[in-house]
Amino acid sequence: MLTKSSTELVRQRNSVLVLSVLRRHGALAHTEISDFTRLSSATISAITAELEKAQIIEKSEQQPASGRGRPRVLLRQRRDCGYLIVVIISSDAVQYSLVDYAGKLIDRFSEERSHDPAGAVRFVAAVRAGLLRILDRSKISQEKVLLISISSKGLVNSTEPVLVWSPIFGSEQIDFESALRPEWQAKVILDNETLLVAAALGAREEIVKGADFRSLAALSLGHSVGLGIVRRGNQTGQEISAPNFGHMLHMANGGLCRCGTRGCIEAYAGFYAILRSAFEVPLDTIPAKFVPVAELDKIAAKARQGHRVPAFAFRQAGLALGNGLSRMLSLTERMPIAITGPGTRYYDLLRQGIEEGLGQSHIVRMEGMPEIRVVADEQILVFEGHLNRALSVIDEDIVVSGVQGIQASG
């Protein structure tokens, strides 16, 4: 359904545009903003004056003039305009980061996760305590926290911050909105971890390729298997989605997966699955909860020495991944695939299977192999994705509510 436009909306959009180029390029002068946004100088004056009055941006102190003419006055976000808390939930720990409005990391710590199955209730309590702790350490008032951005592996509701299914809690849902709402006014968003990796890679790619960038998928290999897809939206930036890839059906009546279903991709390509088939344990054995990486390293070493059974285990994993990716490509469009996560250290063993698995589908035979690259530093990408996404959400909210609020009350 289309919806009406108004002149006020124009100002809102252009204000967000100004803030976004400030994000992308750091502190900028009036003229540069005008160049980047294609807005006229007069408009930039109006918008920046408004944002400055609303205490969202500030003029930086004069810097040594670097040419002749009137010296530039750089504009930048006010760090203290608001704060963001990033919560990264991984299988063994929860990391809390406090970030200011300019994207600068202020404080960070991790808390080990107790592996008891007591579950979701206790976990939520721990997250609430962690949030209060990082707030307390930094002496920032709670109202100044504008957004809490959470990520986890697993399946996430697309509209509300609800963790629908996760490797740790299974189908025990966690609704972060209602868990945090009485205590926090901040907006809460939740994203799949691999989605954020894809978002970060997509943003990087867009800087390099500009308008040529179309889409990209990130595949994360580890104890579980995740996939994130970024597509260039019509106009409104990027469109991202995190399918339930790890638990997509690979083979009907196949190996038993942690999720209780048979034949998931993860039941062939997850770390526990590789372990299982390397030890020739029957495929309907209940899988191990947690596999030390050292264990898998040993299997990989044997495979590299030429032992057939462990090599076959990796090959089977690759095939499952390749078949799954080919199915994904059948449903979307041709796009490059970036592989991240701890599993990349076994890429040499997985590669042949992946390529063979991909090659078994019509779309790949027709369009050729997609580009596959291995990307390290998954953790950095996750955090980068959080920042990209969260800060642009804040920019929008602040323009919609903040500027008008100040205008009305001042």
Add this chain to the structure above:
Amino acid sequence: MLTKSSTELVRQRNSVLVLSVLRRHGALAHTEISDFTRLSSATISAITAELEKAQIIEKSEQQPASGRGRPRVLLRQRRDCGYLIVVIISSDAVQYSLVDYAGKLIDRFSEERSHDPAGAVRFVAAVRAGLLRILDRSKISQEKVLLISISSKGLVNSTEPVLVWSPIFGSEQIDFESALRPEWQAKVILDNETLLVAAALGAREEIVKGADFRSLAALSLGHSVGLGIVRRGNQTGQEISAPNFGHMLHMANGGLCRCGTRGCIEAYAGFYAILRSAFEVPLDTIPAKFVPVAELDKIAAKARQGHRVPAFAFRQAGLALGNGLSRMLSLTERMPIAITGPGTRYYDLLRQGIEEGLGQSHIVRMEGMPEIRVVADEQILVFEGHLNRALSVIDEDIVVSGVQGIQASG
């Protein structure tokens, strides 16, 4: 990448909005347009005056006043504002329809397709002749044809009107843009047939459910298998895509498909595939080019009488479809599935397999079975999808180019 907004853009968007409610609801009075669009009466006056001057809409002749007060003046599209040619390519014929700007069918005929494999070049020539013929029969000047909307089964390029792969011509690409460009100034768009079915069903659904509508998939069963997905876009209407579903990998190293690959869904669920397995022909047999529906009806009759082998063939087909749909759902979100096409007459035989195939995946076990409905009249839906899509494209183009042009020259 965000892009700048301007007041002129506001007018454009609101003009398109006015035209779109006129499409949806037929001839409307000033007041009604204001109600639907939430634009003020003054704005409606300005926009409609402009559109009327540009000869895009017109005031209808006074109708018998149906209440007291000043009688309403209905506004409607001018039929002669422009014309649309719809070309529906099916396996045995090509149907040409001439439609005016108000969406009214003016002329229509079908031409049999010669089944010779001489191929794409001759086919393109036939289409060009068909287009000239329908134009000639109606005595409309060629410049008045604003859009040619083509549909076919198969895989379509998402940005240009290029048929990348089709059941008939295989990988022999057909670029309708370059084929028609010297002769026609009209814009040319090409869509997958099942995509249009999905678009039409989505539009119907949106009228019923309004903002509650989220997404929907249409599955077309016949000689080939097609899938279209409609999702409610962020703001810009609906977002639609036509995956290469029929040739998504069902089972590695499976039955041989028409496309030359092994294990496609179509190699189990296409009409020729059902025939093949009902006659217990080996799965690597080169499939029949064309299967008369009567042939399949006979097999279905036997299956309904309780013969095991034909029943098994339908069951296998259902399993392939169900597995494929479950994979689709793993990659998107839960959505209802509408089944159309000639294959719906065997739905009683397919159903159990489809449901079993769906149930084998994690996502379905978790979220439950998606709603499945059988929808007849695929042909009507295809045409309806053409109109929805083509006329809104015309509306946009006309506002962007037309109004400004008139303004500038007048």
Add this chain to the structure above:
DNA sequence: GATTTTTTTCTCGACAGTCGAGAAATTTAG
């Protein structure tokens, strides 16, 4: 038949936004 009521459409002034041109500000070069 004249007047009132009701409903719809049109018009006017206020307000918000963008833009181009030129004025003002401020530094370096000579």
Add this chain to the structure above:
DNA sequence: CTAAATTTCTCGACTGTCGAGAAAAAAATC
């Protein structure tokens, strides 16, 4: 100290939307 260069700011013109009320036109009422 003046001229040139560069950046920022300001002003008037233009386009857009909106609310309120005037104008139009038919039915209802007296």
